[in-house]
Amino acid sequence: MGQQVQRLAAYAVIVRGDRILLSRLAERVTKHELWTLPGGGVDHGEDPRAAVIREIYEETGLHAEVGETAHVFSMHLSDTWRRGRRVDAHSVRMVYDGWVASDAPDPRVVEIDGSTADAAWQPIADVLDGTLPTVGLVTEALAVLLPYRRQRVAAYAYVERDGALLLTRNSALGPHPGVWTLPGGGIDHGESPGATVLRELQEECGLDGELGALLTVDDHHFTGTAPTGRREDFHAIRIVYRATVPDGAEPRVVEVDGTTDAVAWVPIAEVSADEESYSSLVRAAIAAAGD
Known part of the structure; x- marks a missing residue:
């Protein structure tokens, strides 16, 4: 030996x-x-x-x-x-x-x-x-090998005006690049969901919003790549509030190099006709708003 x-x-x-x-x-x-x-x-x-x-x-x-x-x-x-x-x-x-x-x-x-x-x-x-x-x-x-397990609680805004929804588009740093979703994001420790909605409206859309009633609570479970590049087994719990913004206010992306690269008013009819371009959260919120 x-x-x-x-x-x-x-x-x-x-x-x-x-x-x-x-x-x-x-x-x-x-x-x-x-x-x-x-x-x-x-x-x-x-x-x-x-x-x-x-x-x-x-x-x-x-x-x-x-x-x-x-x-x-x-x-x-x-x-x-x-x-x-x-x-x-x-x-x-x-x-x-x-x-x-x-x-x-x-x-x-x-x-x-x-x-x-x-x-x-x-x-x-x-x-x-x-x-x-x-x-x-x-x-x-x-x-x-197992993907990292992560659960995230986030709050979003459902802002409707003249048959159109205020939506944001995921950047290349987001989990689903190019897909449109509601403005919103993760709830900071100690922050109320309503405060999160108003903060995210300002960060992602450059708009001062007014919080309305709770619309729906939705969840989404998938495995994918996080903005950091880490592979995650991701469970998202998504709280959606109705919200309003000032009449005539036009959205703009404020956060630089974030997970949002575009913001726009999108006709609800367009969302219904093209499901692949819009997140399941958008469709769930539209369904809840129509109930």
């Missing part, structure tokens, strides 16, 4: 839609094409979460964030080779849920003469069916 060698390493599973961010091992590590999760050894005294963020940047050039907890995988090879010598190797590998910004640039290797030679978003299907050659850790990590 060779010398006992133990290695502690940290990695991240970073998924975007149907692709996963992977690093290709350099030729000095393996002569064959082989892809792995971005990550690497934890330096002495280094926090594992700091280590994986550092390694992700070195191997992909991307600034990432990782969750608070990790899955731990252990691999023991009692007789193997490391750096030209026979060893009894034990690898302890912590794998975190990670994410990068939705508008992050294409990945590229930053570290010179490191253990990886390329970085790319690879199809998850190619990983799972073996089309793309990967180390075992990749499929092991994907098997236990």
Whole structure:
């Protein structure tokens, strides 16, 4: 039996839609094409979460964030080779849920003469069916990967004028880019839902509103990419109030680089004729208003 060698390493599973961010091992590590999760050894005294963020940047050039907890995988090879010598190797590998910004640039290797030679978003299907050659850790990590669970309570305004609704359009930073929805957003800690509606009307539409009666409470559950770039199992609870704005007031987007990129008065008839362009919240609110 060779010398006992133990290695502690940290990695991240970073998924975007149907692709996963992977690093290709350099030729000095393996002569064959082989892809792995971005990550690497934890330096002495280094926090594992700091280590994986550092390694992700070195191997992909991307600034990432990782969750608070990790899955731990252990691999023991009692007789193997490391750096030209026979060893009894034990690898302890912590794998975190990670994410990068939705508008992050294409990945590229930053570290010179490191253990990886390329970085790319690879199809998850190619990983799972073996089309793309990967180390075992990749499929092991994907098997236990679950999206981050998040529940959000938000309040919205139903503002109707002359048969048209005041609507806002989700920007590329929103969960459904290009889709129109009601003005509104998340309720801050300690903030009343009514106060949220009036604040969001000002931030998203540049309008001073007056709060009316509660119209409906709706919920929506889906898995998607959050504005941060993190994959989430998202449950939205949406409180809708009737509201009014001054006659003749024209909306405009006030918040810069936010989740709203346009605001407009949209005829209700147009919403009914084109369901794909409008959120389920808009349709639920219209239905409630007609009851």
